[in-house]
Amino acid sequence: MTDTKPILRLDGIVKTFPGVRALDGVSFAVMPGEVHALMGENGAGKSTLMKVLGGIHQPDGGAIYMGDEQVVMSGPLEAKAKGIVFIHQELSLAEELTVAENIYLGELPRKSFGRVDWKTLAEKTNAILKKLRVGFDALTRVGDLSIANQQMVEIARALTVDAKAVIFDEPTASLTDAEKVVLFDVISDLKADGVGIIYISHRMEEIFKITDRISVLRDGQYQGTVATPETDEERVTQMMIGRKLDLTRNALHHELGDVALEVRGLSCGKLYTDISFEVRRGEVVGFYGLVGAGRTEIAETLFGLRDPSAGQILLDGEEVRLNSPVDAIARGISLVPEDRKGQGLVLGMNCRDNMTLPQVDDLTAGPFVAEGAEVAIFDQYRDQLDIRTPGWRARVGNLSGGNQQKIVIGKWLSMHPSLLIVDEPTRGIDVGSKSEIHKLLRGLAAKGYAVMVISSEMPEVLHVSDRIVAMYSGRIMRTFTSDEVTEDSLIQAISGLGGDGKAA
Incomplete structure (x- = not known):
C-alpha cells in the first residue's frame, strides 16, 4: 500500500x-x-x-x-x-x-x-x-x-x-x-x-x-x-x-430419549457405502468430512431424494422406504439444504409464504388459505430466529443471505419435525446469528428433537454436537463422543487415517 x-x-x-x-x-x-x-x-x-x-x-x-x-x-x-x-x-x-x-x-x-x-x-x-x-x-x-x-x-x-x-x-x-x-x-x-x-x-x-x-x-x-x-x-x-459474544457451549443437561433414526448398512452406489449410525431424541449428531465424503448424499437419501442401493432406514424402530420428500415430511423428517437459494426457497415469493409453504394444505379455511394463521407462524419464528425484514410481505430474494437461511430453518421448525437435518446451518451467516443458531439447535435437542448437523466448519461441529460422525470417501471412519473428540483425532479420521471404517 x-x-x-x-x-x-x-x-x-x-x-x-x-x-x-x-x-x-x-x-x-x-x-x-x-x-x-x-x-x-x-x-x-x-x-x-x-x-x-x-x-x-x-x-x-x-x-x-x-x-x-x-x-x-x-x-x-x-x-x-x-x-x-x-x-x-x-x-x-x-x-x-x-x-x-x-x-x-x-x-x-x-x-x-x-x-x-x-x-x-x-x-x-x-x-x-x-x-x-x-x-x-x-x-x-x-x-x-x-x-x-x-x-x-x-x-x-x-x-x-x-x-x-x-x-x-x-x-x-x-x-x-x-x-x-x-x-x-x-x-x-x-x-x-x-x-x-x-x-x-x-x-x-x-x-x-x-x-x-x-x-x-x-x-x-x-x-x-x-x-x-x-x-x-x-x-x-x-x-x-455491540456486545461481547458468549462463545461457550450452551450446556444443556437432559436425558436422551429413544432412538428416532437408525441407519443400517446404507449404501448408494459409489457415493457412500455401508453407513450405520443412530440419532436419539434429545441429541445433536454432527457429520464432518471433506467435500465428497458423502455427507450431503446421506441426508438427501433420508429426505427421499436418492434411492439407496442397499441397507435399511428405521424410524422409531420401524423400517421405512422413503420414495420422495413427501414421504419423508409425512414421517417427520425435515431437511435444511446446503443450497438455500436453489433448493430451500422460492425467491420471488414473500417471507410468509416461504415459511408456510410445506403446510399450506393444513392452513386452509374452506377454499382459501387462512392468512391469519400464516402470519402468526411467520411472526413466531421471525421473533424466535431474529429474522430482520420489514415485514412478512418482503420478497425473500431481497433479504440478506443469513436472513434467507433463517427463513428456511423457520419453515421446517414450524412443522415440528421429529428429525431435523441441517446441512451447513450457518453458511454465509454472521458471527452473532451463528451463535444464535447454535443455541437454537442445542435448544431443539433439549426439547426432544433428534438433530443431524452437517458442517464443513470444525469449530461448529465441535460446538454443537453430542456425537460426531467422521467420514472419508463415502465411509464412516469413526464416531466420537463430545468428551473424547480432539481436533487432531478428527482431522486424522476425515483424512482416512486412524479409523476402522465403522461407526464406533
Whole structure:
C-alpha cells in the first residue's frame, strides 16, 4: 500500500427503502494493493453498500470516487467497465451454458461477421482455469459442476478484466481447503498487481489471515476501521454486534430419549457405502468430512431424494422406504439444504409464504388459505430466529443471505419435525446469528428433537454436537463422543487415517 490515495472511496452513502434506512451516511475507502475486510451482521448494510457500488441501487445521498474522480454507477456494466468486479456469494451463472460462455458472457471473442471465435474462447478460458488448478475445462456445462466448482467459475470471471477493485462476497462458503489455498493465492497476485480487494466474510480465521484492514457496519451505520494486525476477534465482534459474544457451549443437561433414526448398512452406489449410525431424541449428531465424503448424499437419501442401493432406514424402530420428500415430511423428517437459494426457497415469493409453504394444505379455511394463521407462524419464528425484514410481505430474494437461511430453518421448525437435518446451518451467516443458531439447535435437542448437523466448519461441529460422525470417501471412519473428540483425532479420521471404517 505505497500509494496514499484510495483507489476507491464511498463518501457519506445514504440509501433508504420503504420503512428501512439501510445505509446511514456510510464512508468506506480501499487502497491500491490492499485487502480490506467489510464486516457486519446480516442486515448491517454490507450487501446494500456493494449494490450501490455496483450500480444496482442508486444512492439517496453521498458520492463514489475512483481516485480523485467522482463517478456515477448507472448499472453493473458501467461498474465493470470502470474496473469494479464482483464475486458473488449467491451464484449468478447460466447452468445450461459452458464454463467458457459463462466466464466471457457478453464479451465473447468474435471473428469476421460477428461469429464467435470458439477456439480462442476455449484457449483463453483454459488458461484462466489452469491458474485456478481446477479439475474441469472450458467446455464443461456449468450445471454439471458442484456448487464449489461453480464458485470457482465465479472467481474465474475476475481474472478476465483489468480490474481496479474486486469485491469477494463470502467466496469460500462452498470451497474445499485446497480450493481456498488457490483462492488466497489469486488474491495475493491481485494485491501484488495493485488491485484493491474488498473481502466480505463471516469467517474470522480468514479475515485475520489475509486482510490488511477491517471496516465494520452495524444497522447501516459505519462503526470504524481497524488495522488487522492491531486488533483481535473479540474487538471486531463487539464492533459488529455491540456486545461481547458468549462463545461457550450452551450446556444443556437432559436425558436422551429413544432412538428416532437408525441407519443400517446404507449404501448408494459409489457415493457412500455401508453407513450405520443412530440419532436419539434429545441429541445433536454432527457429520464432518471433506467435500465428497458423502455427507450431503446421506441426508438427501433420508429426505427421499436418492434411492439407496442397499441397507435399511428405521424410524422409531420401524423400517421405512422413503420414495420422495413427501414421504419423508409425512414421517417427520425435515431437511435444511446446503443450497438455500436453489433448493430451500422460492425467491420471488414473500417471507410468509416461504415459511408456510410445506403446510399450506393444513392452513386452509374452506377454499382459501387462512392468512391469519400464516402470519402468526411467520411472526413466531421471525421473533424466535431474529429474522430482520420489514415485514412478512418482503420478497425473500431481497433479504440478506443469513436472513434467507433463517427463513428456511423457520419453515421446517414450524412443522415440528421429529428429525431435523441441517446441512451447513450457518453458511454465509454472521458471527452473532451463528451463535444464535447454535443455541437454537442445542435448544431443539433439549426439547426432544433428534438433530443431524452437517458442517464443513470444525469449530461448529465441535460446538454443537453430542456425537460426531467422521467420514472419508463415502465411509464412516469413526464416531466420537463430545468428551473424547480432539481436533487432531478428527482431522486424522476425515483424512482416512486412524479409523476402522465403522461407526464406533
